[in-house]
Amino acid sequence: MSELKLMKGNEALAEAAIRAGVDAYFGYPITPQSEVIEYLMTERPEKRTGMIVLQAESEIAAINMVYGAASTGKRAMTSSSSPGISLKLEGISYLAGAELPAVIVNVVRGGPGLGTIQPSQADYFQSVKGGGHGDYKLYVLAPASVQEMADFVEDAFDIAFKYRAPVLILSDGLIGQMMEKVTLKNQKERMTDEEIIKKYGDWATTGKTDRERNIITSLDLQPEKMEAKVHKLVKKYEQMEKEDLRFEKIDCEDADYLIVAYGSSARISQKAVELAREKGIKVGLLRPITLFPFPKHQLLELANQVKGILSVELSAGQMVEDVRLAVEHKVPVEHFGRTGGIIHTPDEILEALEEKIIKHGNIRYHKI
Amino acid sequence: MEILDIIKSENQVFCKTKLMTDTALSYCPGCGHGTVHNIIMEVIEEMGIVEDTIGVAPVGCSVLAYEFMDIDMTQAAHGRAPAVATAITRTWPEKYVFTYQGDGDLAAIGTAETIHACNRGENIVVIFVNNGIYGMTGGQMAPTTLPGMQTSTSPYGREIETMGSPLKITELVANLPGVYYVTRHAVHTHKHARKAKKAIRKAFENTRLNKGLSFVEIVSNCNAGWKMNPIESNEWMVDNMFPYFPLGDIKVNGKLK
Numbered sequence: 001m002s003e004l005k006l007m008k009g010n011e012a013l014a015e016a017a018i019r020a021g022v023d024a025y026f027g028y029p030i031t032p033q034s035e036v037i038e039y040l041m042t043e044r045p046e047k048r049t050g051m052i053v054l055q056a057e058s059e060i061a062a063i064n065m066v067y068g069a070a071s072t073g074k075r076a077m078t079s080s081s082s083p084g085i086s087l088k089l090e091g092i093s094y095l096a097g098a099e100l101p102a103v104i105v106n107v108v109r110g111g112p113g114l115g116t117i118q119p120s121q122a123d124y125f126q127s128v129k130g131g132g133h134g135d136y137k138l139y140v141l142a143p144a145s146v147q148e149m150a151d152f153v154e155d156a157f158d159i160a161f162k163y164r165a166p167v168l169i170l171s172d173g174l175i176g177q178m179m180e181k182v183t184l185k186n187q188k189e190r191m192t193d194e195e196i197i198k199k200y201g202d203w204a205t206t207g208k209t210d211r212e213r214n215i216i217t218s219l220d221l222q223p224e225k226m227e228a229k230v231h232k233l234v235k236k237y238e239q240m241e242k243e244d245l246r247f248e249k250i251d252c253e254d255a256d257y258l259i260v261a262y263g264s265s266a267r268i269s270q271k272a273v274e275l276a277r278e279k280g281i282k283v284g285l286l287r288p289i290t291l292f293p294f295p296k297h298q299l300l301e302l303a304n305q306v307k308g309i310l311s312v313e314l315s316a317g318q319m320v321e322d323v324r325l326a327v328e329h330k331v332p333v334e335h336f337g338r339t340g341g342i343i344h345t346p347d348e349i350l351e352a353l354e355e356k357i358i359k360h361g362n363i364r365y366h367k368i
Numbered sequence: 369m370e371i372l373d374i375i376k377s378e379n380q381v382f383c384k385t386k387l388m389t390d391t392a393l394s395y396c397p398g399c400g401h402g403t404v405h406n407i408i409m410e411v412i413e414e415m416g417i418v419e420d421t422i423g424v425a426p427v428g429c430s431v432l433a434y435e436f437m438d439i440d441m442t443q444a445a446h447g448r449a450p451a452v453a454t455a456i457t458r459t460w461p462e463k464y465v466f467t468y469q470g471d472g473d474l475a476a477i478g479t480a481e482t483i484h485a486c487n488r489g490e491n492i493v494v495i496f497v498n499n500g501i502y503g504m505t506g507g508q509m510a511p512t513t514l515p516g517m518q519t520s521t522s523p524y525g526r527e528i529e530t531m532g533s534p535l536k537i538t539e540l541v542a543n544l545p546g547v548y549y550v551t552r553h554a555v556h557t558h559k560h561a562r563k564a565k566k567a568i569r570k571a572f573e574n575t576r577l578n579k580g581l582s583f584v585e586i587v588s589n590c591n592a593g594w595k596m597n598p599i600e601s602n603e604w605m606v607d608n609m610f611p612y613f614p615l616g617d618i619k620v621n622g623k624l625k
Contacts, residue, residue: 024459052458056451057484064448064481068455071442072422076455094445193460205440205456207419207463215434217425217443 003184009149009176010035012184013079013105013169016150018045020157021188022103023074024052026065028084031117032173033107036079049190059084063091063104070100071216073196073204075157079105081173082123083114085131092166093132096233097218099203101160103153104138105169107176110341118341119173121263124318127170128292135230137237138168139244140291142262146180154185159244163236164203170291172314174264174343237292246289247298251277255284257357258302259349260323261312262288265337269312271346276353283353291319296326303327308357312349313337332357385409387418387438394432398598400588401429403555404497405436407565408466411572412439421464422456424449426478428470429503447478450485453492464575466493472502475511475537482537489546489580493571496538496583499590500609507593511535514612519593534612538585542619549574549582550619554610556589556602579622587613 007015014036017025025045027037037055045051052069056062062078069076080088085106095102106127110120125131127140139159141152149171156167191199197206205214220226248266251273252258261269266287276283286302288295303309308331311320317335324333336352338344387409395401412421418439425433427446434441444452449467457465474482474496485492501519502508508521512534516525526534542550549571553564564586571582587609591601617625 024455026455052455054454054458057480060448061451061454061481061484064445064451065455065458067444067448068424068442068452069459071452072456072460074455074459076459090445091448098443205422205442206460207422208438208440209419213434213438214440215443216441217434219431219443 002186005182005184006179007146007182008035008179009143009146009171010107011039012146012150012182013153014039015043015184016153017077018043018049018051019185019187020154021049021075021190022051022077022153022157023190024054024065024069024076026054026056026062026076026078028056028059028062028080030081030084032109032119032176033079033081033105035176036105049187051190059087060091063088066102066104067091067095067098067100070095070102071098071205073200073206077103077105077153079107081107081109082111082120085123085126089126089132092138093134093136094218095166096132096136096138097134097229098216099164100166100216101157101164102166103156103160103169104166105171108170108172110339116341117173119264119314119343120339120341121172121265121314121337122316122318122339123170124291124313124315127168128294128322136233137292138166139163139240140168140170141246142170142289142291143175144263144266144287145175146178146182149175150182150184163240165236170263172264241293244290245293245295247295248287248289249298250285250287252284252286252302254282255302255305256282256307257353258284258286258306258309259312259353260286260288260299260309260319262291262319264343265312265314268344268346269349272349272353275346275350281358294322294326296322299323299326300328300330303330307331308360309333310349310353310357311335312344314343315339332360385413387413389436389438391435393436395429396592398589398591398601399429400499400555400586401497403561404495404564404586404588405433407555407561408468408495408568409437409439411565411569415569415572417464417572420462421466422460424453424456424465424467426467426469426473428473430468430470430497431504433468447473447476448481449473450478450481450490450492450494454485454488454490457491461491464493464572466495468495469497470503471496471498471500471510471512475535479537483541483544486541486544486547486581486583489548491575491578492581493568493575494581494583495568496585497588498585498613499588499593500534501590501593503590503593511537512613514608536613538583538613539618541583542624546580547583547619548580548622551583551617552585552587552613552615554587554605554615556605585613587615
C-alpha cells in the first residue's frame, strides 16, 4: 500500500530505500544526514526485507563496502555530507572505473574544509566535474522536495543498473532536514540470490560456476585496453545525455528573463518568479533535475527567447559556468547565491535579478 | 625416447591445481606469491567450494592475483579489501570470502579497515603476505620493514626513532574478540608450504562453521626489493624476519596461545 506521511527528507530517503528493495546500506554519521542511518537502524530493515545496514568505521570503508556489495550484483548505497563525500571520492572513481552500479547520496553542507553544518550547494563542481580522479562522470539527480528524496532512490538504482555506473543523489541540508508530506511507494521485493546470479551472471562476482570467471577491476595496464575502457565510459555518458536527461520548465513560455536553479534553490526561486510576475516582470524558471546530464540544449533554446539569465545556487558560483557554456554567450548570465549556510530569500533573488540582469537593459551579445 | 613421450598425462603423478590459470605469473622468479596463490587454490579445489568462493585482490604486487586464480574475484582499492569483503560476506553469508593483501595494503593504508573487520568478526579469511617492503612501487619502506633495513625510502636503514618500529599487526588483531584464528607461516620450503596450506584449509573451514575472522600471515621474501638472489633472500628471511615475526599459531579456536 502506498502511504501518505509527514517526514524529514533524510528519513523519507531511508524509508524509500527499504521499500525500493535495496539490499544494503553502508554509512557513517555526519551532520546533516545522520538521520538516514539512524532511521534505518531503528526500522530494522533486516527484519522487514532482509536489507543489510552497517555503520562502517569511516566514509572510506562505507564506500568500499558499497563497492564490494555492488561487485556481486546487489543493490547497495551509502549517504554522507560534503566532507564525507570528499573521503568517498576514491571509491566513487573505482566504482565508475570498475563499472559498478551503486547509489551515493550527498546531503550537502557548506565548505570548504569542515565548513558548516548548514545547507549549501557548493558541491556542484565535485558532483558533475568528476570529483575523483580520471575520466568519469556521475549521473546526478537533484531532489527539490521530500517527495523527490523518496522517489529518486528507485530512479537512481534504475539508472545505475541500466548503465552499470554509480549514480549520485545531490541533496542539501535544507531538503534533508525539512519535513513535508510524502507519498511512499509500496514495498518492492528484494531480488533473490538466484535472480541476481541469473540476471547479472555475465559480470557479477557471485562465485564461478560452469561459466568463465568474473573479474571486477578498474585496472588496465595495457594502454590500448585502458583507452577502450575510457571510450566505453564516454559512450555511456553520451547515452545518458540522449536518453535520461531530466528537467522542469516553469513559466517559461512567455518569459523575458530566466532563472536557472536546482534543489532547494529551485524551490525558493519558484517563489521569486511569482513575486516578479506580481510586479509585471515575466520571469521563467528552468530547473535541472539531472545536473549531469545538463539541459544545455534547452538553455540554448531559451537563450534565444530571454534577455538575460540568473543562475541561482547556494554557492559562490559553480553551476553558472555550465549555464554560460550552454548559452554560448547569446545573453548575459550572472550568478546569485548566499554561502556559509545562509539561505537566500525569494526577495533577495528578485532583487539580484533586477540588479544584475534587468538593470542593464536589453543587451544581446553578437556572434563573433 | 623423446622427453615428451615420457611426460604423458597417464604418467603424471602431480599436476598444478585446475584453479591456477595458465597465465604466466607476473611475480619475480623466487618470489613467494606464486606458492601462496597455489596453496590457496589447492585448498579451494580440495574443499570443492569454487562455486561459493569470492576473492578480493589488493593493490600491490598481487593486484593481478585475479589473472592467476581461476575464481570470481574483485579488485579492491588500496587497503580496502577487508571493507569490500565485509559487504560481500554480509550480503552473501553462505559464500567463502577471502582477501589477499600485502603488508603495505593491510598494515599501513588499510589499518583501519583491517582492525575493524577483525573487530566485527566478519566471517572471512584474511591472507596477509608480509615481506617487509613495498614491492610493486619499487622497494620502499613498509610498516613491517625491519629496524636498520635499507629501502629506497629508508636508504640509511629504518631508524626506529623517526620511522617507528615494525608493526606487529598480526599480534595486534589476535587480541580482538571477533578474531577466531591467527597464525603465521612461511612458504620457502615444501615443509613450510604444506604447513601454511593446512592453516589456510583450517581458515576456510572456520568460514564454513561461521566462526568469524581467520587471519593467516605468510612471512615471505622479496628478493628484487631486498636486492638479493632468491636463495640469499630466503636465508636472510630466516635469519632476520623470523626472529621478529616468529612462525606458529597465535590464536586458535578463539583462544590466544
